[in-house]
Amino acid sequence: MKHAGMLFLTGFVALSASWAGFILVPQLQIGRASLGMVTGGSDLYPQPRPGLAAQGAQVYRANGCYHCHSRQVRQEGAAMDVILASAGTNQAQVLSAFKLLDLSLADNPLVGLPRDLLVDVDKSRADFAQKTLEDAGAKAMIRIRATGSDIKRGWGQRGSVARDYLQDQPILLGWQRLGPDLANIGVRQPDPVWHLKHLYAPDKVVERSSMPPYRFLFEKRKIRQTPSPDALVLEGDLAPEPGFEIVPTGEAKALVAYLLSLKTDVPLFEAPFSAPAPAAVPVASATNATPVP
Amino acid sequence: MSPSLQSAPSAPESAADLPATGIDRSCRWPLLGLYPGAAFWLALSAVVYLVASMSFHAPALFADYAWLSYGRMAPVANHLLLYGFCIPAGWAAALWILARLGRTPLAQPALVILGAKAWNLGILVGTIGLLAGDASGFEHFEFPLYAGWLLLLASVLVGVSGLNTIRCRAVPELHPAQWFAGLSLLWFPWIYATAMGLLQLWPVRGMAQGAVHGWALAQLQVVLLALFGIAVGFYFFPVLKQKALPSRHLALFALITLILCGPWTGVPLQAPVPAWMTAISRVMSVCLLMPMLAVLLNLRSLCPVGSAPGMEPSRCLRFGIRAWVLWTVLVVVLNSTALWKTAALTLVQPALFQWLVQGFGTMVLLGAIYLILPRIAGASLPFPALARIHFWLASIGLVLVVVPLLVGGFQQGTRLADARIPFVDVAAGTLMPIRVASMGQLLLILGHLLLPVNVLVLVLRLVRAQIRQVIDEPGGVPAASEGPA
Numbered sequence: 001m002k003h004a005g006m007l008f009l010t011g012f013v014a015l016s017a018s019w020a021g022f023i024l025v026p027q028l029q030i031g032r033a034s035l036g037m038v039t040g041g042s043d044l045y046p047q048p049r050p051g052l053a054a055q056g057a058q059v060y061r062a063n064g065c066y067h068c069h070s071r072q073v074r075q076e077g078a079a080m081d082v083i084l085a086s087a088g089t090n091q092a093q094v095l096s097a098f099k100l101l102d103l104s105l106a107d108n109p110l111v112g113l114p115r116d117l118l119v120d121v122d123k124s125r126a127d128f129a130q131k132t133l134e135d136a137g138a139k140a141m142i143r144i145r146a147t148g149s150d151i152k153r154g155w156g157q158r159g160s161v162a163r164d165y166l167q168d169q170p171i172l173l174g175w176q177r178l179g180p181d182l183a184n185i186g187v188r189q190p191d192p193v194w195h196l197k198h199l200y201a202p203d204k205v206v207e208r209s210s211m212p213p214y215r216f217l218f219e220k221r222k223i224r225q226t227p228s229p230d231a232l233v234l235e236g237d238l239a240p241e242p243g244f245e246i247v248p249t250g251e252a253k254a255l256v257a258y259l260l261s262l263k264t265d266v267p268l269f270e271a272p273f274s275a276p277a278p279a280a281v282p283v284a285s286a287t288n289a290t291p292v293p
Numbered sequence: 294m295s296p297s298l299q300s301a302p303s304a305p306e307s308a309a310d311l312p313a314t315g316i317d318r319s320c321r322w323p324l325l326g327l328y329p330g331a332a333f334w335l336a337l338s339a340v341v342y343l344v345a346s347m348s349f350h351a352p353a354l355f356a357d358y359a360w361l362s363y364g365r366m367a368p369v370a371n372h373l374l375l376y377g378f379c380i381p382a383g384w385a386a387a388l389w390i391l392a393r394l395g396r397t398p399l400a401q402p403a404l405v406i407l408g409a410k411a412w413n414l415g416i417l418v419g420t421i422g423l424l425a426g427d428a429s430g431f432e433h434f435e436f437p438l439y440a441g442w443l444l445l446l447a448s449v450l451v452g453v454s455g456l457n458t459i460r461c462r463a464v465p466e467l468h469p470a471q472w473f474a475g476l477s478l479l480w481f482p483w484i485y486a487t488a489m490g491l492l493q494l495w496p497v498r499g500m501a502q503g504a505v506h507g508w509a510l511a512q513l514q515v516v517l518l519a520l521f522g523i524a525v526g527f528y529f530f531p532v533l534k535q536k537a538l539p540s541r542h543l544a545l546f547a548l549i550t551l552i553l554c555g556p557w558t559g560v561p562l563q564a565p566v567p568a569w570m571t572a573i574s575r576v577m578s579v580c581l582l583m584p585m586l587a588v589l590l591n592l593r594s595l596c597p598v599g600s601a602p603g604m605e606p607s608r609c610l611r612f613g614i615r616a617w618v619l620w621t622v623l624v625v626v627l628n629s630t631a632l633w634k635t636a637a638l639t640l641v642q643p644a645l646f647q648w649l650v651q652g653f654g655t656m657v658l659l660g661a662i663y664l665i666l667p668r669i670a671g672a673s674l675p676f677p678a679l680a681r682i683h684f685w686l687a688s689i690g691l692v693l694v695v696v697p698l699l700v701g702g703f704q705q706g707t708r709l710a711d712a713r714i715p716f717v718d719v720a721a722g723t724l725m726p727i728r729v730a731s732m733g734q735l736l737l738i739l740g741h742l743l744l745p746v747n748v749l750v751l752v753l754r755l756v757r758a759q760i761r762q763v764i765d766e767p768g769g770v771p772a773a774s775e776g777p778a
Contacts, residue, residue: 178640209720
C-alpha cells in the first residue's frame with residue numbers, strides 16, 4: 001500500500017463493513033422490533049416503566065450500580081416435564097397409553113392428579129407423550145423449565161432476551177457480578193421497605209453483605225410535629241439520636257420504584273417457560289399453567 | 294541545553310538526517326500540548342483506581358459521599374486511563390511518526406495545540422460530569438454528551454493536522470508504521486461519533502444499543518489501541534535495531550486482518566442479543582490470532598535489546614508487545630472453548646481490560662513517550678533514572694493487579710456456576726483478589742507519578758530556555774537559532 005488514498009479506502013471499507021453488520025443490521029432486526037405478546041395472554045410486553053421507576057433508572061445509572069450488578073439472566077437450556085392433569089373417562093385406555101410410553105406403574109398412577117409423569121425430557125419425547133395420552137382421552141400438559149445456574153439461584157424463571165430491554169434507555173446490562181443479578185429483583189424482593197433499609201445499611205439487612213451503603217440517598221432531619229411516615233425504622237447503632245429521623249430522598253424512593261419494576265417474569269415466544277404448576281394444584285385450576293401445544 | 298540524545302539512536306530512514314531536527318522541532322509544542330495532560334491523567338487514574346477499590350476494603354467508607362462511591366470512581370478511573378492517557382499519547386506518537394517518516398514538518402501544528410486544549414478540557418469536564426452522576430450508562434463510553442462534543446472536536450483538529458502531514462509528505466511511499474498511525478487518527482472520530490449519536494443523542498432502541506456499544510468497545514480497545522501500538526512497534530523496533538522492517542506484505546496482512554476482524558469482537562458472549570451476533574463475535578475473536586502472528590513474525594528479528602543510553606524505553610515496548618500477544622492468546626482460548634462461560638460477568642473482564650489497556654496500550658505508549666520526548670525537546674530526559682524506575686514499578690504493579698483479578702475471576706465464575714454456593718460467599722471470594730490488586734495499584738501509582746515529573750521539568754526547562762532567548766536577543770525569532778546543531 002503505497003498511496004494514502006488506498007490506505008484510507010481500506011480503512012473506510014473495513015469500518016463501513018462492521019458498521020453495517022453490527023450497527024445497521026441489529027438496528028433493523030432489534031431496533032424495529034415491536035412489543036410482543038405475552039405467551040398465553042393478551043398483554044403487550046414490555047410495558048414502559050411508570051414515571052417514578054423511570055426516574056429511578058436514571059438514579060441507578062448515575063450511581064453506577066451497573067458496575068457491580070448485571071441485569072441479564074443467563075439460561076443454559078430448557079427442560080420439559082409432562083404432567084397428567086386428568087385421566088378422562090376411559091382409565092383402561094390411559095393405562096395402556098402408559099405402557100406404550102414405557103412408564104413404570106409401581107403405584108396407581110391415576111390418583112392424586114395432577115402429577116408429574118415425566119421429568120426433564122426432551123421436546124420430542126414430551127410431545128409424543130402428550131399426544132399419546134390425549135389420544136387416550138386423558139388431559140396432559142407440558143411444562144417448560146429454563147435451566148442453568150442463574151435460574152437455580154432464583155435470579156429468574158427464564159433467560160433474558162432482547163425484547164426485555166425494548167423500553168430501556170440506557171439498557172444498563174452490566175458487565176460484572178460483584179453483586180447478584182437484578183433482572184428480576186422486583187419479583188424476588190417486592191418489599192420497598194426492605195430495599196430502602198438495604199440501601200441504607202446493606203450489612204444490617206443481609207448478613208456479611210459487602211455492598212457499600214448508600215447513605216447519601218437518605219436525609220437525617222429533625223422530627224417536626226409528627227414523624228415522617230417514610231422514616232426508616234432503625235435499631236441499635238444505626239438509629240439516629242433521639243429527635244431525629246432518617247428519611248429517604250426522592251432519589252432513593254425513585255431508585256426503589258425502579259428496582260421493584262425489574263421483572264422479567266412473563267413467558268415470551270422466544271423465551272418460553274410455564275408458570276410452575278406443582279402437583280398440589282387442584283384439578284379445576286390446573287389450566288392456570290400454560291399448556292404448550 | 295545538551296543536544297546529546299539527538300544523535301544517539303538515529304533512524305535508518307533518516308540516514309540523510311538533515312531534516313529530522315527541523316521535523317522534531319515542528320512537533321515540539323504540539324506534542325508538549327498533548328503529553329503533560331496525558332501524564333497527569335495517567336497518574337490521576339492510578340490514584341482513582343485505588344480510591345475505587347477502597348469500597349472493597351471498607352464498604353462504608355464513602356457511604357455519605359456520592360462522588361466517591363464505587364459506581365462513580367470506577368468509570369472515572371477507566372476513562373482517565375483510556376481517554377485521558379492512551380488516546381492523546383497515541384495521537385502524539387502517531388503524529389510524530391507521520392512527520393518523521395514523511396520527512397516533513399508537522400502540518401498545522403496550531404490545530405494540534407488547540408486540539409490538545411480541547412481534549413484536556415473535555416476530559417476535565419467529563420470527569421466532573423461522571424462525579425456528578427451524569428454517566429451515560431455504557432461502560433467505557435460513559436462521558437456525558439457535553440464532554441463528548443469537546444472530545445470529538447479535539448479529535449477532528451488533531452486528525453486534520455495528521456492527515457495533512459500525510460498529504461505533505463516528502464517520501465511518496467508510505468511506510469507500514471504510517472498506515473497504522475494514519476488510520477489511528479481517522480478511527481476515533483468515527484467510533485466516538487457513532488457511540489455518541491446512537492447511544493446518547495438519538496438512542497437506538499433496546500438491545501440495538503447493546504450492539505452499538507459492543508461495536509464501539511471493540512473499535513476502541515481492540516482496534517484503536519492496536520493501531521497505536523503497532524504503529525509505534527513498526528516504527529521504533531527497526532529504528533532501535535537499525536534494520537528495516539522485514540516484510541511489508543506481512544504488515545499489510547496484519548493491518549487488514551486487524552481492521553476487518555477487530556471491530557466484530559466486542560459483543561459479550563452471554564449478552565441477550567440475537568445469536569448470530571455472539572457467533573460472529575466469537576469467530577472474529579479467534580481470528581485476532583492473524584494480526585497478532587503477522588506482527589510477531591515481522592518484529593521477531595527486530596527485538597531491541599541492550600541498555601545503551603536511549604535504549605532503555607525499549608523495555609516498555611517489548612513488554613507491551615508481549616502483553617498484546619498474551620492478551621490475544623487469552624482471548625482466543627476463552628472464545629474457542631467453553632471457558633468464556635466461566636469468565637463472563639466476572640473479574641476476568643476487568644483483568645483482561647487492564648492487561649490490554651495498561652499492559653499493551655499504556656506500556657507501548659510510555660515507551661514511545663520516553664523515546665520521543667528527548668527527540669522533540671532536543672535534550673535528554675531530566676531524570677532518565679526515573680523513567681527506568683517507572684517501567685519496573687508499572688510492570689510489577691500491573692502483574693500484581695491483573696493476576697489476582699484473573700485468578701479470582703475464574704474462581705468467581707466457577708462458584709457462580711454452582712448454585713449451591715450462596716451468593717454472599719461468591720461475593721466474599723472476590724474481595725481478596727481485589728484487595729491484593731490494590732497492592733499492585735500502589736506500585737502503579739508510584740510508577741505513574743514519575744512520568745509527570747519528567748515531563749513537567751522538561752517543559753519548564755524548555756520554556757525557561759525560550760524566555761532566556763527572547764531576553765538575550767530582543768526582537769529575534771526565538772525558535773530560529775535554538776536547538777541542537
